[in-house]
Structures are given as C-alpha cells and as structure tokens.
Amino acid sequence: MDHFAAHANGDTEFSGGFNDSAAFNDDGDLGAATNGATDTAVSKKEQQAKELADNLAKLKEQGWNNPIPFNYQTVYGGEAGADEPRDEAKWLSNAAIYEWDDDFGEVGPPNEELEKVLFHGEYLMRAGVQLEALAFDVEMFGPEKVHPISKFDDAGLHPVMRENIRLCRYVNPTPIQCYCIPAVLTGRDVVACAQTGSGKTAAYLIPILSKLMGKARMLAAPRPNPTRYNPVTDRVRAEPLVLVVCPTRELACQIFDECRRLCYRTMLRPCVIYGGAPTRGQREQLEMGCDILIATPGRLLDFMRNPGLLSFARLKFTVIDEADELFSGGWEETIESLFQGNGTNTNADADHMYLMFSATFPKLARRMARDYMDEDYVRIKVGRVGSTHTNIHQDVIYVDEGAKNQCLFDLIFSGGPQRTLIFVNTKVKCDMVDDFLYNKGLPSTSIHSDRTQREREDALRAFRTAKCPILVATGVSARGLDVTSVKHVINYDLPSTQHDGITEYIHRIGRTARIGNEGKATSFFNDRNEDIAPDLCKILAETKQEIPEFLQSFAPEDPKNIQWHDNTDDENEAEVEAGAVAGFGGGFDCFGDNSRDVNDTARRGFQPEEGFQTEEGFQAESPWGDNNDKMGTW
Numbered sequence: 001m002d003h004f005a006a007h008a009n010g011d012t013e014f015s016g017g018f019n020d021s022a023a024f025n026d027d028g029d030l031g032a033a034t035n036g037a038t039d040t041a042v043s044k045k046e047q048q049a050k051e052l053a054d055n056l057a058k059l060k061e062q063g064w065n066n067p068i069p070f071n072y073q074t075v076y077g078g079e080a081g082a083d084e085p086r087d088e089a090k091w092l093s094n095a096a097i098y099e100w101d102d103d104f105g106e107v108g109p110p111n112e113e114l115e116k117v118l119f120h121g122e123y124l125m126r127a128g129v130q131l132e133a134l135a136f137d138v139e140m141f142g143p144e145k146v147h148p149i150s151k152f153d154d155a156g157l158h159p160v161m162r163e164n165i166r167l168c169r170y171v172n173p174t175p176i177q178c179y180c181i182p183a184v185l186t187g188r189d190v191v192a193c194a195q196t197g198s199g200k201t202a203a204y205l206i207p208i209l210s211k212l213m214g215k216a217r218m219l220a221a222p223r224p225n226p227t228r229y230n231p232v233t234d235r236v237r238a239e240p241l242v243l244v245v246c247p248t249r250e251l252a253c254q255i256f257d258e259c260r261r262l263c264y265r266t267m268l269r270p271c272v273i274y275g276g277a278p279t280r281g282q283r284e285q286l287e288m289g290c291d292i293l294i295a296t297p298g299r300l301l302d303f304m305r306n307p308g309l310l311s312f313a314r315l316k317f318t319v320i321d322e323a324d325e326l327f328s329g330g331w332e333e334t335i336e337s338l339f340q341g342n343g344t345n346t347n348a349d350a351d352h353m354y355l356m357f358s359a360t361f362p363k364l365a366r367r368m369a370r371d372y373m374d375e376d377y378v379r380i381k382v383g384r385v386g387s388t389h390t391n392i393h394q395d396v397i398y399v400d401e402g403a404k405n406q407c408l409f410d411l412i413f414s415g416g417p418q419r420t421l422i423f424v425n426t427k428v429k430c431d432m433v434d435d436f437l438y439n440k441g442l443p444s445t446s447i448h449s450d451r452t453q454r455e456r457e458d459a460l461r462a463f464r465t466a467k468c469p470i471l472v473a474t475g476v477s478a479r480g481l482d483v484t485s486v487k488h489v490i491n492y493d494l495p496s497t498q499h500d501g502i503t504e505y506i507h508r509i510g511r512t513a514r515i516g517n518e519g520k521a522t523s524f525f526n527d528r529n530e531d532i533a534p535d536l537c538k539i540l541a542e543t544k545q546e547i548p549e550f551l552q553s554f555a556p557e558d559p560k561n562i563q564w565h566d567n568t569d570d571e572n573e574a575e576v577e578a579g580a581v582a583g584f585g586g587g588f589d590c591f592g593d594n595s596r597d598v599n600d601t602a603r604r605g606f607q608p609e610e611g612f613q614t615e616e617g618f619q620a621e622s623p624w625g626d627n628n629d630k631m632g633t634w
C-alpha cells in the first residue's frame with residue numbers, strides 16, 4: 001500500500017498501511033491464531049497499536065519527532081514549505097530570484113528579504129572542519145600551465161561575485177575550484193573529474209558568471225523590466241548565454257539554487273526547466289528573459305522544439321554536468337546535438353566554451369571531448385577518478401535478507417535522531433521500507449522515479465527541513481543530492497555490479513560528509529552481494545576503513561598498491577598512444593614535466609573558516625544547532 005496515500009488521508013492511526021512488523025513480534029506466529037479470524041484481527045491490531053505506542057514513546061524520549069502525515073491537498077493549496085522561506089514557491093522553478101530593474105546601474109541594491117532566503121537559511125550546507133580529507137592530489141593536463149588559485153581573492157573575480165561568495169560563506173576554494181576557476185577564466189574548454197560533494201557546481205558557475213558580470217548588458221537579449229512586466233504584451237524569447245545540462249530534476253534544482261545565490265544583485269537571470277513539473281510556469285519564467293538556463297535533457301528537447309520560446313543564438317557557455325550519468329541514461333544523442341549545434345541554432349563562435357564534469361570519465365565522454373572541444377582543452381582530475389574520502393566512516397555488516405527490516409530499525413534507533421538516507425534497489429522496496437519505518441513510528445518519507453514530481457519535491461523538502469529526517473530512496477533519484485547534515489547513509493541494498501556497482505556506492509555514500517563535514521555509511525551485506533565485494537574491499541582499504549571478517553577473502557593483497565580497472569581513465573588506449581586525444585595523452589602536462597602534478601597550494605588552500613562553528617545558531621558538526629534538542633532545528 002502506498003504510504004503516501006495513507007498520509008494523504010491524514011491517517012495517523014497507522015491502520016490500513018503496510019506493516020510487516022508482525023514478523024518481529026515476540027509471538028508473531030500468525031498460524032497460531034485459533035480464536036477465530038475476528039479475534040485474531042482484533043488482538044493483532046491491539047498488539048500493533050501497543051507496539052507502536054511503545055515505539056513512539058521510546059523514539060520521542062530519544063528525540064525523534066513524530067511521523068508527520070503528508071496532506072497533498074494542503075500542499076497543492078500552496079501551504080507547502082510555509083516555514084521554509086527558501087521553497088515558498090509551489091515549484092522550485094518559480095523560486096524567487098533577484099529581479100533586475102532597468103534603473104539600476106552596474107550593480108543592483110541589496111534586497112534584504114531575498115538575501116535572508118538565499119543565504120541565511122538554517123538548511124543551507126555549511127563547510128565542516130575536516131577539510132584536509134579533501135586535499136587530494138590534483139592532476140591537470142593541457143597545452144600550458146594554468147596557475148591554480150589558493151584564495152578566491154586571487155582569482156580576479158568580479159567584485160559582485162566576490163561579495164556573493166562571501167555571502168555564501170565560502171571562505172576558501174575547494175581543490176577542484178582552485179584549478180577550474182582559473183582555467184575557465186583563461187577561456188579554455190574544461191573537462192573535470194572530482195569527488196562527490198567537492199564543490200563542482202561552484203567550480204564552473206563562479207568563473208562563468210564572473211566573466212559575464214559587467215558584460216551582461218552588452219551580451220544579454222533585451223528583456224522586460226520585471227517591475228513593470230505585462231505577461232500579455234511584454235513576453236520575450238529566451239536567449240540564454242549559459243546552458244547547464246544535468247541528468248536529474250533534483251540536481252537541476254540544486255544548480256538553480258546555487259545560481260540564484262551567485263547571480264544575486266546582477267542582471268543575470270537564471271531559470272530552470274525540468275520534467276514532471278507543469279511546463280506552463282517554466283515557460284512563463286523563460287518569457288521574462290533568461291541568461292542562465294539549467295535543464296534536464298528531456299524538458300530541454302521539448303522546449304527546443306519551439307524556437308519562438310528558446311534560442312541558443314547567444315550561447316557562450318555549454319556545461320554538461322554529471323556527463324557519465326547522462327551518457328549512461330541514453331542522452332548521448334541530445335548532448336552530441338548540443339555540441340554540434342545541429343538544428344539548435346547554437347552560437348558556434350570560437351569564444352563558445354564547453355565544460356564537461358563527470359565523476360568518472362567513460363569512453364563516450366572522452367570521444368565527445370576529442371571531437372567537439374578545443375584542441376587545447378584543460379583536463380582536471382582531483383584524486384583518483386571514482387574515489388571517495390576519509391570523512392565518511394564506512395561500516396559493512398552481514399545481514400540476511402529477511403532480517404534487514406529489523407536490523408534497519410535497530411540501527412536507526414541506536415544511532416539516535418539524525419538525518420538518515422536509506423538506499424534500496426527497487427521502487428517497490430522503497431515503498432515497503434518507508435512504510436515499515438513509518439508504521440514503526442519513525443518520521444520517514446521516500447523518493448523514487450514513480451512518484452509524481454509534486455511528491456518528489458515535497459519528500460525532499462520534508463527531508464531537508466527534517467520534518468521527515470529519514471528518507472528512503474532508490475539510487476537514481478538521490479543522485480547528486482546535496483542536503484545539509486545527512487549524518488548516516490544506509491545501503492539497505494548494496495548496488496549490484498550490473499547497476500554501476502562501486503561507482504553507484506561512491507555516489508550514494510557521498511550524500512553524507514560533504515564539503516569537510518563528517519558522516520557515516522552502513523551497508524547491509526549478504527551472499528547476494530558477492531559481486532561487489534572485491535571493489536567494496538578495495539574502497540575500504542583505500543580509505544583506511546576496517547574490512548570485516550566475512551569480507552577478508554575479498555580484501556586486496558597489498559592495500560598500499562590497489563589496482564583499479566574502472567575503464568574511465570585509461571591513458572594507454574591505442575587512440576591516446578597515437579596522440580589522437582588532444583589535451584591528455586596527445587597533449588602534454590601543464591606543468592612542463594609531462595607527469596602528474598601535485599599542487600600543494602590547492603591542498604593548503606582549503607581551510608576551515610575561522611569562527612565558523614561558534615556562529616550563533618549554527619554548529620558545523622551538530623545537526624542540532626546550539627543548545628537545541630528538538631528536531632525542528634535540523
């Protein structure tokens with residue numbers, strides 16, 4: 001039964017929903033019912049109610065908030081997120097942006113209300129103190145040396161961008177930012193691989209937007225003044241300067257969010273279009289003008305079919321984010337047509353820059369880089385492609401399939417209240433696990449691709465605001481999720497090697513311990529997961545985690561010399577050896593010695609912000625904020 005449906009009915013009695021807790025009752029032998037069907041039903045119901053009441057009391061004592069039923073009628077009525085100003089809009093594509101008045105000079109005046117929404121929300125991600133763990137070796141390949149920055153102030157950024165970075169509380173650039181920002185500023189095409197949660201979005205948005213600031217008046221298409229906008233007479237065609245394509249709706253919304261912050265007080269107008277939400281609102285936003293367009297590929301194709309609505313004639317930057325995901329999702333033709341400009345009237349000027357970001361770097365991505373990017377494109381690699389960092393404490397425990405639910409409950413209960421993300425491998429299981437937890441009295445919700453976009457946005461909002469601090473998700477739907485204070489990721493199911501195996505594992509656990517914070521990942525392992533065991537052990541060894549006894553037979557022989565064959569970064573392919581790949585292999589190392597460069601500046605550059613933890617109402621390491629013991633302050 002659909003847990004959401006039960007919630008929608010306001011069914012707080014916990015009756016009627018899926019509940020397999022009988023499997024864990026002390027005397028849960030259903031066959032022992034001898035007093036007739038009615039008696040059994042009554043006593044089972046009573047027993048469940050008692051069990052639930054006990055659970056609720058225990059959970060409450062521990063600090064968990066009560067499960068909150070969703071009421072989608074109310075949500076549709078517009079009350080959603082009323083206590084989270086950030087998401088006041090019904091759809092994230094309509095979230096507030098800085099509205100530029102023609103009367104402004106070069107830079108618009110502050111807007112206090114919007115500033116609060118964009119920069120001061122308690123649910124915004126803040127850097128933690130364990131930033132050293134992100135100090136990976138950085139390799140850069142390209143035709144000439146690009147000097148990495150160690151401070152944002154050294155990058156020659158537009159003053160408004162510097163101010164917006166300060167408002168975001170980004171004190172120092174992350175390693176990928178140290179390299180990517182100057183590379184983009186020098187006008188080169190860039191291909192970059194970096195770990196999850198390492199600030200890739202800002203690594204391309206900061207230099208691109210900074211380059212456009214001050215030139216927007218000259219480059220941007222004419223647009224109506226929003227303060228005097230008449231939707232009947234003033235509509236324009238959207239002619240963005242920047243296009244960002246990414247694989248998931250949630251990621252598109254997150255990039256849009258970051259863009260709203262970094263465009264603050266400028267005339268650059270960001271818009272986001274993504275599937276599942278009504279096209280109308282998104283179209284209306286484009287008709288008010290659009291300089292930065294963030295899009296998922298399906299909705300982008302839809303809108304591109306209407307040249308009166310969207311044109312790429314002015315496009316200066318095309319960014320492909322999570323390229324590996326887009327390619328494995330079957331979008332390679334769409335991406336290729338964007339690169340080619342075929343039928344898209346894309347501006348093909350020499351100054352049109354292409355950027356490609358990817359956690360791994362599959363063959364298809366390499367071919368596109370070779371075929372469509374400038375010969376002298378820069379390639380940046382932070383750490384080993386597809387690796388993770390030591391801020392995540394990884395545990396693997398042996399759990400038989402049938403014991404997973406109880407184990408999950410015990411694990412969550414023993415961990416105490418904390419934002420927890422649970423991954424399963426199928427949509428059906430996603431609903432089942434969510435229902436199980438909810439019926440046990442835990443505040444959970446779930447997200448997967450069969451949910452409507454309305455439900456997906458609401459589930460994420462509930463998770464972000466900790467109304468439902470437990471989110472059950474399938475891997476695909478939670479890819480790229482950037483939610484503050486996710487303290488525990490649980491792989492209820494480990495990903496199989498047929499579904500991206502260890503790469504998927506890395507993405508999943510990367511939802512915790514982001515940007516210098518710490519977190520925990522627990523994976524349930526049993527005989528069904530043997531396919532992933534060798535790679536899992538390599539990751540555990542590489543990140544100096546304990547390899548449990550039952551996995552010892554899969555442990556790498558020499559933990560100091562782990563061999564990876566991830567097929568993402570094979571420099572020895574014939575084509576590369578033949579020098580056909582410009583920029584790497586065929587190109588030469590930017591640092592002159594044609595070998596790997598380890599840049600200490602970048603390693604030292606990313607330091608925790610002084611006083612960050614002591615700031616009122618915020619503790620980098622605590623989900624609770626100062627002196628708080630309530631869920632509401634997550």
Ligand SMILES: Nc1ncnc2c1ncn2[C@@H]1O[C@H](COP(=O)(O)OP(=O)(O)OP(=O)(O)O)[C@@H](O)[C@H]1O
Pocket residue numbers: 125126127169170171172173174177194195196197198199200201202258359479480481482510514515
């Ligand atoms: N220099 C910085 N200092 C502090 N926080 C930062 C900095 N740069 C980015 N962030 C924040 O870090 C978080 C993670 O960034 P982002 O989502 O871009 O990571 P990512 O590398 O794209 O991760 P993933 O691969 O998992 O999608 C975001 O909330 C972002 O606002």
